[in-house]
Amino acid sequence: MSVGLLSKYIDDLIAGDEQDIERYLQTLPAGAQDLLPLLLTARAAYKAIQAIEVDDHRASESREQARQTMADTVGADDGAEPPASPPPRRQR
Numbered sequence: 001m002s003v004g005l006l007s008k009y010i011d012d013l014i015a016g017d018e019q020d021i022e023r024y025l026q027t028l029p030a031g032a033q034d035l036l037p038l039l040l041t042a043r044a045a046y047k048a049i050q051a052i053e054v055d056d057h058r059a060s061e062s063r064e065q066a067r068q069t070m071a072d073t074v075g076a077d078d079g080a081e082p083p084a085s086p087p088p089r090r091q092r
Contacts (some may be wrong), residue, residue, distance in 0.1 A: 002031040006038050013046045 005028050012018050021039050024090040 002035050010042050011040055
């Protein structure tokens with residue numbers, strides 16, 4: 001159940017619907033001591049990611065460079081067939 005609660009907290013963070021951490025902990029009192037550091041870490045990581053400013057121009061250049069490198073690599077294989085797609089991942 002604590003994994004589900006952590007997942008809900010992260011989903012709420014992303015959606016902008018974060019409640020007070022105490023409210024989440026109250027729904028699982030037996031696991032609160034173990035869950036608190038996970039919730040705090042998730043919140044800190046999310047806030048750190050939100051603080052990163054992306055330079056759209058540099059991101060576009062990086063994507064284009066990656067595409068070109070991939071095209072050059074694929075083009076250098078002398079017409080060989082591209083590898084087959086990997087099989088779908090098994091769900092747990």
